[in-house]
Amino acid sequence: MTDAPVLLWFRKDLRLDDNLAMVKAAKSGRPVIAVYIRDRDQSPLMPPGAAQRWWLHHSLACLHKALEAAGSQLILRSGDPERVLLDLAAGSGARVVAVNSVPDPAARAADARIAATLHAHDIAFHGFDGALLHDPDRLLTGSGGGYRVYTPFWRAFNQLGPPSPPLEAPRNWRSPATWPVSEPLERLGLLSAHPDWAVRFHELWTPGETQARTQLHRFLDAKIRNYDTDRDRPGIDGTSRLSAHLALGEISPRRIWQAVTSAEPQGPDVAASIDRFHKELVWREFCSHLLHHFPELAVSNWNPGFDGFGWREDGAGFLAWTRGETGYPIVDAGMRQLWQHGWMHNRVRMVTASFLIKHLLIDWRRGERWFRDTLVDADPAANAASWQWVAGSGADASPFFRIFNPTLQGEKFDAEGTYIRDYVPELRGLGNKFIHKPFEASVAELAAAGISPGKTYPMPLVDHRMARTRALAALSDLKDVSDGIVKKTGSS
Numbered sequence: 001m002t003d004a005p006v007l008l009w010f011r012k013d014l015r016l017d018d019n020l021a022m023v024k025a026a027k028s029g030r031p032v033i034a035v036y037i038r039d040r041d042q043s044p045l046m047p048p049g050a051a052q053r054w055w056l057h058h059s060l061a062c063l064h065k066a067l068e069a070a071g072s073q074l075i076l077r078s079g080d081p082e083r084v085l086l087d088l089a090a091g092s093g094a095r096v097v098a099v100n101s102v103p104d105p106a107a108r109a110a111d112a113r114i115a116a117t118l119h120a121h122d123i124a125f126h127g128f129d130g131a132l133l134h135d136p137d138r139l140l141t142g143s144g145g146g147y148r149v150y151t152p153f154w155r156a157f158n159q160l161g162p163p164s165p166p167l168e169a170p171r172n173w174r175s176p177a178t179w180p181v182s183e184p185l186e187r188l189g190l191l192s193a194h195p196d197w198a199v200r201f202h203e204l205w206t207p208g209e210t211q212a213r214t215q216l217h218r219f220l221d222a223k224i225r226n227y228d229t230d231r232d233r234p235g236i237d238g239t240s241r242l243s244a245h246l247a248l249g250e251i252s253p254r255r256i257w258q259a260v261t262s263a264e265p266q267g268p269d270v271a272a273s274i275d276r277f278h279k280e281l282v283w284r285e286f287c288s289h290l291l292h293h294f295p296e297l298a299v300s301n302w303n304p305g306f307d308g309f310g311w312r313e314d315g316a317g318f319l320a321w322t323r324g325e326t327g328y329p330i331v332d333a334g335m336r337q338l339w340q341h342g343w344m345h346n347r348v349r350m351v352t353a354s355f356l357i358k359h360l361l362i363d364w365r366r367g368e369r370w371f372r373d374t375l376v377d378a379d380p381a382a383n384a385a386s387w388q389w390v391a392g393s394g395a396d397a398s399p400f401f402r403i404f405n406p407t408l409q410g411e412k413f414d415a416e417g418t419y420i421r422d423y424v425p426e427l428r429g430l431g432n433k434f435i436h437k438p439f440e441a442s443v444a445e446l447a448a449a450g451i452s453p454g455k456t457y458p459m460p461l462v463d464h465r466m467a468r469t470r471a472l473a474a475l476s477d478l479k480d481v482s483d484g485i486v487k488k489t490g491s492s
Helices: 020-027 050-069 081-092 105-120 150-159 209-222 224-230 243-247 253-261 268-293 315-323 329-341 346-359 364-374 380-391 406-413 418-423 443-448 464-477
Strands: 006-010 032-038 074-078 096-100 124-128
Touching: 006 020, 006 081, 020 032, 020 096, 020 124, 032 050, 032 081, 050 074, 050 209, 050 243, 050 364, 074 081, 081 105, 105 124, 150 268, 209 224, 209 243, 209 253, 224 268, 253 268, 268 380, 315 329, 315 346, 329 346, 329 364, 329 406, 329 418, 346 364, 346 380, 346 406, 346 464, 364 380
Parallel strands: 006 032, 006 096, 032 074, 096 124
Antiparallel strands: none
């Protein structure tokens, strides 16, 4: 039945390069029908948030163009994937579905159900890996479980040997005699229109596989040399900016790993930066492995000792945090960057998360949901694991008693106030001495900078010392905490 097509089901692998399902489909010698299914019923697959839906819309447009350039098409459909795949198979005569796995336990469970249904209709379901560098079921501790601490995970990762090399996109594949009907991209309803809150995303982002490869080369050419130091400075464009491309699979981690590994060290600083970037890429891997072994990572404390923590219900505080109106410039700059561009610098993500959790005592899950909806690079594993890391409830977490002083964090990592002035323009007139602590400037200094406390820029929601004392008191009240939580005080 070599004329029976293969349905190539795209999900979070919106690329032609290093796409194992596509390579296998092309090598089968059968016609290939590429399809993307928008599940409006929000299936067990963790649905993309509003920011990522914007990215998805434009990424699908790019994928369609890439397939057209290769003599193919991208068929778009809405509905339950199981029903859509059966309908497409019935209409096209396809007897095989090829798909790349999504590293999400709920997705694997859904795939198992879909595979059983297709099998009952004499349709084969072939899943392939490619979203991760190593299989979570291969990288296990001596006792057979998943790693709970990053450092031994890193060592075990390296002991497995280098990841498999990436695969080149197939140069040609067969097309079907007739194409199924495709829905218009606009009908998928991925863009927010009332209002179009993503109107400024284009200032920073260009979705698509081509741009992902361009961004990788740009990083290697211009940023890798100083990555180890610049990655912590939000006022400098010193990060790779690859996370959003990775989140929807416009580029594979294996392609990135190979490119970075092949980079010429040219000195100890570059070698240290390459090593640091490798470790950041493996941190993403570590988070996915955590989700693999703990499917409730986004909704439940990884450490159940935190289940009784005394979170506060503070609707006004949460709203001020989301709007970047906390009165702490580094926090406000980060939250406004998030809203304007759907992204936030990694260092500032830690500071803003710590502020919500420890200064306002608001449950980390509320912050996780907000980031998941507003980040173009939202990743179910990394987002949840990182929030739990800050909260102290996660695997290999920062202890809860480590409470960031947002003023000191700003002074340390944005000493010139460049980042603050970019995203909190009402503070631009302040000198470096007070740009991170306008509440300590004199009335005359504030007036000279055009700042009216509480009017043009808010007063701090909470005093840092009081918030720190309150957070530590909440920790001391927590009963039956795990052995991994040490009751001591500290600040950074």
